[in-house]
Amino acid sequence: MPQDESFERRVAEQHRLLDGMFAEVLEAVCAGAEASARARAAFARLREALEVHFDQEERLHYPAVGALSPGRADAVAAIVRAHDGFRAQLAEIHASLASARRDEAERRLRALIEEFVAHEAAEEGLLASLDREIAAGSSAARSSSARLRARFSRSRYDRRHTPSPGR
Ligand SMILES: [Fe+2]
Ligand SMILES: [Fe+2]
Numbered sequence: 001m002p003q004d005e006s007f008e009r010r011v012a013e014q015h016r017l018l019d020g021m022f023a024e025v026l027e028a029v030c031a032g033a034e035a036s037a038r039a040r041a042a043f044a045r046l047r048e049a050l051e052v053h054f055d056q057e058e059r060l061h062y063p064a065v066g067a068l069s070p071g072r073a074d075a076v077a078a079i080v081r082a083h084d085g086f087r088a089q090l091a092e093i094h095a096s097l098a099s100a101r102r103d104e105a106e107r108r109l110r111a112l113i114e115e116f117v118a119h120e121a122a123e124e125g126l127l128a129s130l131d132r133e134i135a136a137g138s139s140a141a142r143s144s145s146a147r148l149r150a151r152f153s154r155s156r157y158d159r160r161h162t163p164s165p166g167r
Contacts, residue, residue, distance in 0.1 A: 008127035015120045021046040047090050054083040
């Protein structure tokens with residue numbers, strides 16, 4: 001299958017942008033009190049991009065995975081549950097930054113990064129295995145996945161909400 005038709009590639013591209021935004025926030029948080037406004041601004045951009053990413057996965061990507069591969073329903077449900085945990089962690093980091101508790105913000109941010117990197121790897125592994133299954137599968141499965149991918153590429157989420165660093 002061409003690379004640009006891969007489910008895994010679409011999600012992984014967004015993950016790499018998010019990784020860069022996490023690094024930017026961590027650098028600003030670690031830079032100390034004089035960088036606190038920059039840290040809050042970088043964190044606000046990251047949080048918004050993550051909300052869009054979670055929403056896109058929950059509304060578009062994982063319903064498509066569930067339609068193509070009902071056997072992956074449990075794995076998808078666990079991934080979506082994890083998003084709510086990340087939303088709660090983001091709210092806590094926001095509170096730490098808003099009240100200038102820098103050490104606490106750094107500790108919470110490092111914990112979130114560690115969990116989020118594992119989450120990204122789990123998602124990319126799941127989608128890569130689906131890509132391989134489609135590539136090896138029946139022509140019926142391939143044509144239904146092509147229809148779902150065409151729906152992705154036309155979606156307003158892809159056009160409007162792909163996270164971009166350094167806005
Ligand atoms: Fe996710
Ligand atoms: Fe993701």
